[in-house]
Amino acid sequence: MLLPFRLDDTDVAILESLSKDGRKSFRQISREIKISTPTVKSRYDRLVSIGLIKAVLPVIDLGKLENKTGQKLDHIRTNTIRNHGVKITKEMLIHLKCDYCDGPVHGKPSMLRFGGFERFFCCTSCRGLYREKYKGRIESLSQKQ
Ligand SMILES: [Zn+2]
Numbered sequence: 480m481l482l483p484f485r486l487d488d489t490d491v492a493i494l495e496s497l498s499k500d501g502r503k504s505f506r507q508i509s510r511e512i513k514i515s516t517p518t519v520k521s522r523y524d525r526l527v528s529i530g531l532i533k534a535v536l537p538v539i540d541l542g543k544l545e546n547k548t549g550q551k552l553d554h555i556r557t558n559t560i561r562n563h564g565v566k567i568t569k570e571m572l573i574h575l576k577c578d579y580c581d582g583p584v585h586g587k588p589s590m591l592r593f594g595g596f597e598r599f600f601c602c603t604s605c606r607g608l609y610r611e612k613y614k615g616r617i618e619s620l621s622q623k624q
Pocket residue numbers: 577578579580581582600601602605
């Protein structure tokens with residue numbers, strides 16, 4: 480079992496593939512990196528559940544737009560978050576936030592799995608409190624599995 484806060488080659492390959500085109504299907508990614516579609520899907524879900532993939536956004540070609548004064552947008556400083564030039568490697572550590580108290584998770588997180596979700600906590604007491612708070616939801620999600 481991999482530690483949840485470390486990426487491996489599969490995660491890195493998926494992230495690289497998505498950073499080129501975020502609208503790719505799991506099947507396309509699967510073909511590209513030669514890993515089965517269910518594996519791509521479960522890894523993708525995990526990257527979303529740990530908060531590393533926030534959203535898959537279209538890549539907008541700002542050079543195709545101009546503002547009211549006829550200035551091309553790619554010459555204007557924008558607040559666009561760019562992934563370009565940042566190479567994701569498996570040596571990188573993912574900063575996990577506690578799903579209960581929102582504090583940083585140091586070292587090995589406490590985990591809770593239910594209905595295909597994974598939640599991470601800074602300590603076992605946060606995990607206990609979360610489990611208590613979302614008891615009904617956790618139980619109903621677990622039954623679906
Ligand atoms: Zn906590």
